Amino acid sequence: MSTRRDAVHDTLRRSEGFRSAQDVYAEMRQHGAKIGLTTVYRALQALADGGQVDVLRTDDGESVYRACASGDHHHHLVCRRCGHTVEVAGPAVERWAEAVGGEHGFTEITHTVEVFGTCASCSASVRAG
Amino acid sequence: MSTRRDAVHDTLRRSEGFRSAQDVYAEMRQHGAKIGLTTVYRALQALADGGQVDVLRTDDGESVYRACASGDHHHHLVCRRCGHTVEVAGPAVERWAEAVGGEHGFTEITHTVEVFGTCASCSASVRAG
DNA sequence: GGAGATTTTGACAACCATTTTCATTTTGCC
DNA sequence: GGCAAAATGAAAATGGTTGTCAAAATCTCC
Ligand SMILES: [Zn+2]
Ligand SMILES: [Zn+2]
Ligand SMILES: [Zn+2]
Ligand SMILES: [Zn+2]
Numbered sequence: 366m367s368t369r370r371d372a373v374h375d376t377l378r379r380s381e382g383f384r385s386a387q388d389v390y391a392e393m394r395q396h397g398a399k400i401g402l403t404t405v406y407r408a409l410q411a412l413a414d415g416g417q418v419d420v421l422r423t424d425d426g427e428s429v430y431r432a433c434a435s436g437d438h439h440h441h442l443v444c445r446r447c448g449h450t451v452e453v454a455g456p457a458v459e460r461w462a463e464a465v466g467g468e469h470g471f472t473e474i475t476h477t478v479e480v481f482g483t484c485a486s487c488s489a490s491v492r493a494g
Numbered sequence: 495m496s497t498r499r500d501a502v503h504d505t506l507r508r509s510e511g512f513r514s515a516q517d518v519y520a521e522m523r524q525h526g527a528k529i530g531l532t533t534v535y536r537a538l539q540a541l542a543d544g545g546q547v548d549v550l551r552t553d554d555g556e557s558v559y560r561a562c563a564s565g566d567h568h569h570h571l572v573c574r575r576c577g578h579t580v581e582v583a584g585p586a587v588e589r590w591a592e593a594v595g596g597e598h599g600f601t602e603i604t605h606t607v608e609v610f611g612t613c614a615s616c617s618a619s620v621r622a623g
Numbered sequence: 624g625g626a627g628a629t630t631t632t633g634a635c636a637a638c639c640a641t642t643t644t645c646a647t648t649t650t651g652c653c
Numbered sequence: 654g655g656c657a658a659a660a661t662g663a664a665a666a667t668g669g670t671t672g673t674c675a676a677a678a679t680c681t682c683c
Contacts, residue, residue, distance in 0.1 A: 369661080387640075401662035406641070426555045426669085427640070442598055453594050457586055462609050465582050469571055471611030478607050480591050482600030498632080516669075530633035535670070555640085556669070 369400055373408035374432060377418060382448030383429035383441075421479060444484035453480070498529060502537035503561060506547060511577030512558035512570075550608060573613035582609070 376389050384392075390405040409430050412418040418430045421441070433439070435452050438459075442451040458478055466474035483491075505518050513521075519534040538559050541547040547559045550570070562568070564581050567588070571580040587607055595603035612620075 385640085403642085403662050404660080407660090422551050422555065426551065426557075428555075442594060442600060444600065451598050453598075455590055455594065457590050458607075461584055461586050465571060465584065466609055466611045469580050469582075470614030470617075471571060471573065471609075472617055474609060474611040476607070476609045478587075478605070480595055480600075480603060480605045482595045482603040485599035488599075488601055514669085532633050532635095532671085533631080536632090554669095 369404050370408040370411060372398060372400065373405055374412060374417065377409075377412075377430060377432040380431070382443065382450045383419075383421060383431045385423075385427050385429050389430070421477075440478045440480065442480045442482065444487055445481045446483055446487040449484045449486075498533050499537040499540060501527060501529065502534055503541055503546065506538075506541075506559060506561040509560070511572065511579045512548075512550060512560045514552075514556050514558050518559070550606075569607045569609065571609045571611065573616055574610045575612055575616040578613045578615075 372393065373389060376393055377384060380389075386406050386409050387402070389409070390400070390402045393400055393405070409418065409420075409428075412432075413420045413430065416436070418432050419441070420428055420430050423429055431441075431450065433452055437454075439452045439454050440458070442453050444450070455478065458476075462476040462478075463474055466472070501522065502518060505522055506513060509518075509521075515535050515538050516531070518538070519529070519531045522529055522534070538547065538549075538557075541561075542549045542559065545565075547561050548570070549557055549559050552558055560570075560579065562581055566583075568581045568583050569587070571582050573579070584607065587605075591605040591607075592603055595601070
């Protein structure tokens with residue numbers, strides 16, 4: 366629909382982990398893009414609403430976005446040091462969530478699942494001092 | 495340690511679902527408690543740090559707290575209409591999170607899991623109009 | 624009990640990501 | 654070109670949360 370939105374989407378695709386709106390905005394400006402912060406926010410929201418990017422909340426309440434390779438439902442294994450992110454499927458979790466909801470008479474079940482850890486290369490650099 | 499902290503803890507225990515700091519503050523004042531908002535924030539943080547209450551973030555970035563019955567690791571099934579909350583255990587999920595982290599060389603694995611739905615009584619009241 | 628040190632409290636200001644506003648610019652269409 | 658509708662972005666507003674700092678409560682030792 367819009368050139369701006371595509372530019373935001375591209376910036377996100379070039380990133381490895383999850384990025385905040387402010388983050389994306391700063392990077393785009395750095396690379397000479399002429400875009401306003403408000404538009405970045407709007408583009409990210411639209412992309413998230415359209416399911417083209419994934420969103421999650423950091424511990425300090427910031428929304429961060431990622432253009433994932435998989436369009437199917439999946440979850441994330443995120444390194445809490447470098448942000449390196451792996452997309453993971455979890456059929457067992459999907460079934461569990463549905464089952465636990467059903468057992469208690471709940472309907473229209475949704476769920477949020479995120480896994481955090483320290484990735485191999487970060488572990489290595491810590492050991493190296 | 496402090497009377498204020500206990501008062502906050504008690505207020506939370508009397509609540510059914512997750513409550514925000516502002517929420518707890520308003521209720522305490524309503525009941526005549528003489529306490530400041532800053533102190534409520536500090537008490538909730540201390541309780542959360544001590545593992546005496548559970549915290550989670552709402553979609554709009556608000557931190558909400560709950561004094562759960564179980565002191566063991568567990569997750570929550572939350573009604574998105576009335577906030578009614580059930581504490582649920584998920585051994586399968588625990589194992590899955592560890593496994594998926596390990597498979598990708600991650601260590602110090604943690605995870606966040608929340609299940610949302612519409613509870614039976616809310617479904618009923620919707621049907622009743 | 625009391626002086627002084629230490630901790631806790633809370634009114635208020637500061638923070639900061641996000642949203643709203645609204646005037647300007649760009650786009651879509653004839 | 655002309656014009657309506659949509660997009661843009663600078664600046665102001667919002668709102669939950671945190672920082673500040675002086676006053677109040679609590680502890681400590683005599
Ligand atoms: Zn993803
Ligand atoms: Zn899932
Ligand atoms: Zn709990
Ligand atoms: Zn768990």
